[in-house]
Amino acid sequence: MRFADDFRFSDATTLHLGGRPVGAVHCATPxxxxxxxxxxxSLDLPLLVVGGGSNLVVADGDLPLIAVAVDCSEIDIDTDTGFLRADAGAVWDDVVSASIDAGLGGIECLSGIPGSAGATPVQNVGAYGAEIADVLTRVLLLDRATGTVEWVSAGALDLGYRTSNLKRTGRGVVLAIELQLRTDGLSAPLRFGELARRLGVTAADAGAPGTVRRPASAVRDAVLELRRGKGMVHDPADHDTWSAGSFFTNPVIATADTAAVRDAVARLHGAAVADAMPCYPAGEGHSKLSAAWLIERAGFVRGFPGPEASVRLSTLHTLALTNRGGATTADLVGLAREVRAGxxxxxxxxxxxxxxxxxxDIDG
Known part of the structure; x- marks a missing residue:
C-alpha cells in the first residue's frame, strides 16, 4: 500500500470533476x-473505492472521506477452458483486448467501455445487446460487514439492468472477477440492430439476428468504431469524451403506461413520430424506452445548451453529459437536473x- 495526500477526484474520474479526499491509499494487490x-x-472512516473512475459523480471541494485507489491489474487466461480472471483494477478494455488476443469470445460487445474490471459486476455493465452477467461466473468479494474474503457466485449478486446488490447495498468490495468465455473465437450472439447491421447481419441469415455470431475480433473492431463515432471511447484530449458514458439508464416502465407516453409524444411531434418511439419488452408487464430518444424529443439537442457552456450534452450523443474543460460538479448536476425535468x-x-x-445528489 502507498499513502498519498495529493489525490484529486478530478484527476481520477473520466468526467475530470470532483474535489479532494482527506487522503488516499493506493492498493497494488487484491x-x-x-x-x-x-x-x-474498523476505524469507522468513510471511504470511497476508486477504480477507473468512469462511473462517478463526485462533489466539489473537500470531502470527508478516504479514497482507496484500486491499482491491482493482473489478468490471467486459461485458453483451454476459456476462464479469465482479472484483478479489480485491471482496465476493462485491456481485459477485452486480452481475451481477443487469446482467441476467446464473449465480451467483445463490451469493448471500449471505460473503467475497471471490478466495476463491471457492480453495474452489470452492458452494451450492444450484451452484459457482464452473460459471462460472469463469480467474484472475489470482501464482505465489509464481516471482513471475510471469498469467491461468490454470479447468481448471488442479483444482477439486473445496470444494477446488482453490490450497487444497492455497498456491502461488498470486488477484489477480482472470473469470466467464462468461448474458446472458438466467436462472438456472443449479435442481438443489437445497429451492430448487427454494421457487421452485415440480416434477417435472411441462418438463425436470424440474435443467434448469429461473428469472429470476436471483427465484432470488437465494429463496436469500437461505433463507440468512437458517439464519443464513447475516453480520450483525454477530446472534451466530448470527458463524461461518465451514458448518464441516464433507459427507463423501464409498466407496459400499460406506454400509451400515455406515446400520446404525449404525439401532442408534441405528431402521430408518426409517436408511432416510431422505440419500445422493447423488459420482462413481464414492463417495457424499456430509449432515454436518448426521449431526451432529444424533449428538445435537448446534441451540444445543448451551446458551445459556450462549461457542461453540455455531447455533440455526438445526447445521452452523455460532458465537461468542456472548465466545469464544476455543480455545473454538471444543474444540467442533469434540467434534462431530467424536461x-x-x-x-x-x-x-x-x-x-x-x-x-x-441529483434530487438535491
Missing part, C-alpha cells in the same frame, strides 16, 4: 485492497442516472 478497506471500516415534464417519464453519486 490483498492490499481488502486490508485497506477493512482497516478503514423529459419528465414533456412525457411523464422520470430518468434515473447511471453513475454513482458521492457527496451530491
Amino acid at each position: 490483498d492490499a485492497l481488502a486490508t485497506a478497506v477493512s482497516r478503514a471500516d 423529459v419528465r415534464d414533456a412525457f411523464g417519464v422520470t430518468l434515473h442516472p447511471e453513475p454513482v453519486w458521492v457527496g451530491v
